[in-house]
Amino acid sequence: MxxxxxxxxxxxxxxxxxxxxxxxxxxxEEGEILAFLGPNGAGKTxxxxxxxxxxxxxxxxxxxxxxxxxxxxxxxxxxxxxxLQESQPEEYLTVAETxxxxxxxxxxxRPVSEVLKLVGLADHRDxxxxxxxGGQRRRLDLALALVGNPELLFLDExxxxxxxxxxxxxxAMIDGLRDLGVTVLLTTHxxxxxxxxxxxxxxxxxxxxxxxxxxADLAEAASLQTRISWNAQEVPLDELPDQLRAAAAVLKEAGxxxxxxxxxxxxPATLVIETDQVTDTVAVLLATARRLRGSVESLEVRAxxxxxxxxxxxxxxxxxxxxxx
Amino acid sequence: xxxxxxxxLATQTRFDFVLLWRNPLxxxxxxxxxxxxxxxxxxxFGNDLVxxxxxxxxxxxxxxxIALSVVQASFVNLAIVTVFRRETSILKRVRGTPIRxxxxxxxxxxxxxAVIALMAVLMALIGWAVYDVDLLWKTVPSLIVxxxxxxxxxxxxxxxFTNLVPNETTGPPFLNLVVLPxxxxxxxxxxxxxxxxxxITLIGDIFPIRHLAVALQRSFDPLSDxxxxxxxxxxxxxxxxxxxxxxVTRWFRWTPRD
Numbered sequence: 111m112x113x114x115x116x117x118x119x120x121x122x123x124x125x126x127x128x129x130x131x132x133x134x135x136x137x138x139e140e141g142e143i144l145a146f147l148g149p150n151g152a153g154k155t156x157x158x159x160x161x162x163x164x165x166x167x168x169x170x171x172x173x174x175x176x177x178x179x180x181x182x183x184x185x186x187x188x189x190x191x192x193x194l195q196e197s198q199p200e201e202y203l204t205v206a207e208t209x210x211x212x213x214x215x216x217x218x219x220r221p222v223s224e225v226l227k228l229v230g231l232a233d234h235r236d237x238x239x240x241x242x243x244g245g246q247r248r249r250l251d252l253a254l255a256l257v258g259n260p261e262l263l264f265l266d267e268x269x270x271x272x273x274x275x276x277x278x279x280x281x282a283m284i285d286g287l288r289d290l291g292v293t294v295l296l297t298t299h300x301x302x303x304x305x306x307x308x309x310x311x312x313x314x315x316x317x318x319x320x321x322x323x324x325x326a327d328l329a330e331a332a333s334l335q336t337r338i339s340w341n342a343q344e345v346p347l348d349e350l351p352d353q354l355r356a357a358a359a360v361l362k363e364a365g366x367x368x369x370x371x372x373x374x375x376x377x378p379a380t381l382v383i384e385t386d387q388v389t390d391t392v393a394v395l396l397a398t399a400r401r402l403r404g405s406v407e408s409l410e411v412r413a414x415x416x417x418x419x420x421x422x423x424x425x426x427x428x429x430x431x432x433x434x435x
Numbered sequence: 436x437x438x439x440x441x442x443x444l445a446t447q448t449r450f451d452f453v454l455l456w457r458n459p460l461x462x463x464x465x466x467x468x469x470x471x472x473x474x475x476x477x478x479x480f481g482n483d484l485v486x487x488x489x490x491x492x493x494x495x496x497x498x499x500x501i502a503l504s505v506v507q508a509s510f511v512n513l514a515i516v517t518v519f520r521r522e523t524s525i526l527k528r529v530r531g532t533p534i535r536x537x538x539x540x541x542x543x544x545x546x547x548x549a550v551i552a553l554m555a556v557l558m559a560l561i562g563w564a565v566y567d568v569d570l571l572w573k574t575v576p577s578l579i580v581x582x583x584x585x586x587x588x589x590x591x592x593x594x595x596f597t598n599l600v601p602n603e604t605t606g607p608p609f610l611n612l613v614v615l616p617x618x619x620x621x622x623x624x625x626x627x628x629x630x631x632x633x634x635i636t637l638i639g640d641i642f643p644i645r646h647l648a649v650a651l652q653r654s655f656d657p658l659s660d661x662x663x664x665x666x667x668x669x670x671x672x673x674x675x676x677x678x679x680x681x682x683v684t685r686w687f688r689w690t691p692r693d
Contacts, residue, residue, distance in 0.1 A: 194528060203454065
């Protein structure tokens with residue numbers, strides 16, 4: 111039977127009276143990509159640094175590739191790769207020289223040209239690191255993490271500061287690691303990144319895992335509904351059947367300062383219904399429009415995104431943290 | 436130590452040397468500046484005979500400037516590079532790889548020794564060819580021992596000093612604050628004479644730079660009646676080196692402050 115790549119139970123880390131990590135459980139299978147999400151200060155980096163062996167824990171059981179990172183030796187380090195949130199390779203070396211230097215740190219490195227090709231830097235091998243763009247430097251960061259041929263890769267916000275094209279390219283690259291059988295623990299603030307890359311997601315807030323599973327599992331946990339909206343001029347509130355009228359909220363168009371209000375005001379308003387009964391609601395809405403001999407060109411049906419789910423989950427934790435008045 | 440570690444050390448040294456060479460500021464302060472000082476000192480003070488029977492005044496400047504090169508190549512360069520690597524998380528990343536810490540740091544130390552050897556030979560040759568400085572073959576073994584001890588001591592102190600430097604921008608000013616005044620009281624620019632105030636030489640005697648400079652002077656002084664083996668200077672330097680090494684093993688930081 112294959113052992114899990116990461117197995118964490120009851121992880122605690124305290125700094126004096128402050129408990130940064132308060133009982134985290136994590137489980138990762140080999141070859142899996144797990145997105146680890148959470149607001150700043152939620153204990154995300156502390157947890158990852160404990161897994162990387164950079165920090166000692168206060169309590170709990172941690173096994174990474176079958177070993178305890180707190181006591182693991184250099185042979186364990188041969189099997190992991192790390193991309194830190196911020197790091198800056200030496201700017202006076204060329205791309206190839208930097209990778210050659212890092213390859214020497216590992217007993218069985220990947221060939222340098224293969225690594226450069228993998229991260230899309232083959233055409234820049236003789237360029238000085240100081241002259242690379244931000245995105246290219248990040249690729250080099252990834253190259254340095256991959257050159258040791260790791261079984262497990264820690265990626266801490268790998269695409270922060272990327273333009274949309276560079277981000278898509280980075281995703282394709284990370285997705286390609288799947289074919290190499292690399293297990294990836296991905297920390298990110300971009301929900302689309304997590305949605306695109308991760309097999310599973312774990313959300314941490316206030317030092318505890320508040321949700322885990324696939325994006326769909328999380329949406330269910332957050333019990334968010336699909337949002338149906340349309341322009342009130344096409345189908346006014348008064349024309350709706352009773353049961354829909356009760357569920358609909360009037361949302362004034364975003365004003366100059368981007369403010370919204372739920373009271374009907376001057377100008378075109380948007381009507382919104384949040385519901386699980388998407389088909390029935392849309393059918394009633396269309397029937398009403400037909401009865402009015404009109405149309406609902408502005409109709410928008412939006413399923414909750416991972417971002418909505420995440421924000422809902424995290425805000426639940428926030429309000430639970432607030433002392434009640 | 437095994438073959439793998441030696442191979443790693445060779446690779447690390449190669450790239451650390453390339454990095455020093457390509458970094459304009461680092462190569463200026465370790466290689467060019469000592470050369471400029473040698474030329475400026477001889478231009479300012481001339482190159483007359485120190486006594487009626489010799490030697491030339493430049494034979495006092497050459498060992499002083501070699502001492503300067505040793506301190507710049509080991510203490511100053513090692514501290515600046517290490518603080519920079521710590522603050523830009525390069526050290527943290529390296530800690531996340533299987534390379535042994537001493538092998539990684541060994542690259543910088545070996546680079547310091549390469550520069551020290553280069554500068555000592557260059558200064559001695561310029562002194563001999565341009566300024567009539569006598570090269571004393573019988574003191575060469577003692578000169579080599581002084582350079583080996585000096586390199587090790589100032590590398591250890593450079594690493595120890597990184598604990599006092601909060602971030603990479605304060606590295607160079609902090610280091611200059613320490614070494615510049617010490618150079619003046621340590622026989623580096625101008626050797627002490629009988630007229631030098633006692634307080635100055637006393638301050639210089641506490642710190643290791645003067646002991647390095649004095650030990651090197653002994654190797655370039657054909658008229659010295661002292662032993663060619665400056666054991667006391669070596670011992671004082673070694674004491675500083677041991678203190679530095681203890682600080683490194685106890686307090687060296689691989690990561691930026693939280």
